[in-house]
Amino acid sequence: xxxxxxxxxxxxxxxxxxxxxxxxxxxxxxxxxxxxxxxxxxxxxxxxxxxxxxxxxxxxxxxxxxxxxxxxxxxxxxxxxxxxxxxxxxxxxxxxxxxxxxxxxxxxxxxxxxxxxxxxxxxxxxxxxxxxxxxxxxxxxxxxxxxxxxxxxxxxxxxxxxxxxxxxxxxxxxxxxxxxxxxxxxxxxxxxxxxxxxxxxxxxxxxxxxxxxxxxxxxxxxxxxxxxxxxxxxxxxxxxxxxxxxxxxxxxxxxxxxxxxxxxxxxxxxxxxxxxxxxxxxxxxxxxxxxxxxxxxxxxxxxxxxxxxxxxxxxx
Amino acid sequence: xxxxxxxxxxxxxxxxxxxxxxxxxxxxxxxxxxxxxxxxxxxxxxxxxxxxxxxxxxxxxxxxxxxxxxxxxxxxxxxxxxxxxxxxxxxxxxxxxxxxxxxxxxxxxxxxxxxxxxxxxxxxxxxxxxxxxxxxxxxxxxxxxxxxxxxxxxxxxxxxxxxxxxxxxxxxxxxxxxxxxxxxxxxxxxxxxxxxxxxxxxxxxxxxxxxxxxxxxxxxxxxxxxxxxxxxxxxxxxx
Numbered sequence: 001x002x003x004x005x006x007x008x009x010x011x012x013x014x015x016x017x018x019x020x021x022x023x024x025x026x027x028x029x030x031x032x033x034x035x036x037x038x039x040x041x042x043x044x045x046x047x048x049x050x051x052x053x054x055x056x057x058x059x060x061x062x063x064x065x066x067x068x069x070x071x072x073x074x075x076x077x078x079x080x081x082x083x084x085x086x087x088x089x090x091x092x093x094x095x096x097x098x099x100x101x102x103x104x105x106x107x108x109x110x111x112x113x114x115x116x117x118x119x120x121x122x123x124x125x126x127x128x129x130x131x132x133x134x135x136x137x138x139x140x141x142x143x144x145x146x147x148x149x150x151x152x153x154x155x156x157x158x159x160x161x162x163x164x165x166x167x168x169x170x171x172x173x174x175x176x177x178x179x180x181x182x183x184x185x186x187x188x189x190x191x192x193x194x195x196x197x198x199x200x201x202x203x204x205x206x207x208x209x210x211x212x213x214x215x216x217x218x219x220x221x222x223x224x225x226x227x228x229x230x231x232x233x234x235x236x237x238x239x240x241x242x243x244x245x246x247x248x249x250x251x252x253x254x255x256x257x258x259x260x261x262x263x264x265x266x267x268x269x270x271x272x273x274x275x276x277x278x279x280x281x282x283x284x285x286x287x288x289x290x291x292x293x294x295x296x297x298x299x300x301x302x303x304x305x306x307x308x309x310x311x312x313x314x315x316x
Numbered sequence: 317x318x319x320x321x322x323x324x325x326x327x328x329x330x331x332x333x334x335x336x337x338x339x340x341x342x343x344x345x346x347x348x349x350x351x352x353x354x355x356x357x358x359x360x361x362x363x364x365x366x367x368x369x370x371x372x373x374x375x376x377x378x379x380x381x382x383x384x385x386x387x388x389x390x391x392x393x394x395x396x397x398x399x400x401x402x403x404x405x406x407x408x409x410x411x412x413x414x415x416x417x418x419x420x421x422x423x424x425x426x427x428x429x430x431x432x433x434x435x436x437x438x439x440x441x442x443x444x445x446x447x448x449x450x451x452x453x454x455x456x457x458x459x460x461x462x463x464x465x466x467x468x469x470x471x472x473x474x475x476x477x478x479x480x481x482x483x484x485x486x487x488x489x490x491x492x493x494x495x496x497x498x499x500x501x502x503x504x505x506x507x508x509x510x511x512x513x514x515x516x517x518x519x520x521x522x523x524x525x526x527x528x529x530x531x532x533x534x535x536x537x538x539x540x541x542x543x544x545x546x547x548x549x550x551x552x553x554x555x
Contacts, residue, residue, distance in 0.1 A: 195422030
């Protein structure tokens with residue numbers, strides 16, 4: 001009945017993605033300067049949000065660890081940036097974050113619900129304060145400078161990381177492991193009794209999702225030129241992906257992308273236009289979204305689509 | 317040789333002995349019933365067999381292999397599948413995907429996606445769920461949800477199936493259907509160990525019945541022996 005629609009999708013979804021990718025890739029040539037930095041920062045938030053959704057979306061384990069993984073990537077970049085070439089630094093940033101995620105996952109993924117959320121949030125604070133203690137007592141200085149990289153390189157690296165993140169998210173989602181992750185979110189006990197090694201699956205997925213966050217942190221740090229534990233392990237970087245994913249709607253892959261893009265852009269605009277009221281306005285936006293968009297932007301779009309198409313597919 | 321054997325299986329919750337030094341055995345191809353008043357430790361025993369809980373003492377062997385304390389997914393892959401007293405389906409996933417997960421992950425040998433899809437389709441057919449295969453599990457009737465659980469369990473290709481109160485909450489027609497289902501499962505060569513409160517069902521379907529009371533084995537025998545046993549009647553009806 002809707003085979004024609006499915007066939008159409010097979011053509012226009014990849015086509016649309018390709019066009020967007022080409023446009024994004026051409027951006028530094030056509031609009032250099034501030035636009036590149038602005039779009040680059042939006043790309044960072046999309047990476048953070050989509051990697052968060054890879055693990056937390058299907059399983060329902062709310063992780064507040066992204067800031068920890070992001071920060072580890074930043075510090076990898078700050079410590080190694082002078083000594084090693086950029087691609088190596090970025091890989092190390094991603095791997096270091098992933099190792100942290102695997103270790104933390106092995107320790108804590110037996111915790112469920114709010115306990116897991118609180119622990120992961122505690123992790124961010126723990127690393128931040130450990131680093132502060134180390135810097136003050138051992139090196140005697142707080143913070144470090146990061147090697148400079150030009151804006152266009154940062155942008156292209158960011159874009160490459162984003163493409164890899166999306167690819168990973170898509171492949172995991174459509175694989176049997178994506179289905180298994182979903183079943184963990186629905187009923188973990190039933191999942192384990194259906195033969196799914198839930199512990200291993202959760203830990204590995206958590207580790208994979210952290211790679212991209214760490215890599216993004218490593219390249220992002222070069223744009224900041226100076227970082228200290230407060231900047232690198234800013235708890236906002238943990239909350240933003242959660243808010244952006246919920247704002248976009250976690251049911252579909254394009255939901256978190258949309259949510260991250262819209263919120264990250266509004267955040268930039270609000271910061272530049274209303275520096276004093278930015279947090280207030282941003283907060284109001286979120287409250288309104290949560291009250292009136294229970295299924296996020298995706299839910300809104302689906303509702304509109306139904307209205308446009310006259311609801312003829314409502315019962316299929 | 318029995319397919320499932322337990323020796324002195326014990327589990328305490330705090331000071332309470334939920335299951336206490338229970339010996340049991342289930343023979344290849346048998347249908348064995350497990351009955352007892354509420355709180356007798358029946359579900360706890362199932363949890364111990366399937367690996368959800370680890371016994372404090374005693375050992376459980378499946379096909380001669382010691383499975384005591386193994387992780388539930390391992391025990392499932394070895395060939396022990398189960399259903400749950402309170403239905404546990406993957407609520408927001410279509411019935412088909414519920415069963416598909418069992419086919420994809422429940423088998424030690426590994427399954428290709430195509431084979432798993434075929435198996436899941438066949439099983440839904442076998443359980444009479446083909447018509448609802450695309451409907452989210454949460455929107456099925458209780459009877460169908462229970463069938464779906466059985467289908468998911470069968471998808472893991474078990475040799476032994478543990479059914480925890482399959483018939484609780486079902487109406488007369490559904491109970492009759494469920495009884496027929498147990499017989500059909502047995503015809504496939506799968507051994508069944510079932511907890512049940514519906515006496516009519518358990519008496520007619522089972523080869524042997526085991527009675528638990530306060531975590532201890534009270535009696536064991538054929539349905540006729542159990543129905544005539546004075547101690548069993550006392551436990552159920554009082555002296």
